Amino acid sequence: MxxxxxxxxxxxxxxxxxxxxxxxxxxxxxxxxxxxxxxxxxxxxxxxxxxxxxxxxxxxxxxxxLADVLRSDEADTTPRDAVRALALGMFDAIDRHPWIGGQLAGLASRSASMRIIERLGQQVQALGMPHHHQFFATSTLFSFILGVAGQNAANARARVAGKSRAELLGAEAAVWASLDPAEFPFLRGVAGQLGDHDDREQFLVGIDLILAGIGAAR
Known part of the structure; x- marks a missing residue:
């Protein structure tokens, strides 16, 4: 045109x-x-x-x-890898442009949202998810991608001026480590992981857990 x-x-x-x-x-x-x-x-x-x-x-x-994300070719990839690639593409796009998440959740960008949901849904079908669960599995993936990516982007923009991500997470990890072990055994146990975790890796683990659930439901 x-x-x-x-x-x-x-x-x-x-x-x-x-x-x-x-x-x-x-x-x-x-x-x-x-x-x-x-x-x-x-x-x-x-x-x-x-x-x-x-x-x-x-x-x-x-x-x-989102043009590059929506143009990506999935012809030669497995359904699982296609979902992971699309999810990471969305994660990176929302990290660069935090306002995208809110727009995709509304009607203003329904065309982009529908294309993303369609791409995810086709891969969920290819993974063998029973028809009566395909909508739920696809909407779970879509909601997780928007929720986590959007929250991480918002956190990055809301950091205290002059403090790095490592400093902020380190301070929060120290608070977790100092909690009462009887009341907060889990938080104390993972305090060390909070301080130096990678957001993208954490996000991808979540995607893999959802994909594992889809695989188990076949």
């Missing part, structure tokens, strides 16, 4: 790129058509010529940030 360009050289692609930058910097609340028109040095009317409203703009921004 040809790019639609206005008389001022403004295009839908340029608008979406600017919107993504604003979302990355300040989240959804920072994206207004007034602020966007200021950034693009144009009037709001020129933007409306390309994008009908904020909902359409947010959906386009999600589609653009």
């Amino acid at each position: 040809a790019t639609r360009t206005g008389q001022d050289g403004l295009s839908r692609e340029r608008i979406v790129e600017a919107a993504i930058a604003m979302l990355d910097d300040g989240g959804e609340s920072a994206l207004t058509f007034r602020a966007l028109s200021t950034r693009l040095k144009t009037g709001p009317g020129a933007i409306y010529w390309h994008v009908a409203n904020k909902e359409e703009l947010l959906a386009a921004a999600v589609q653009a940030t």
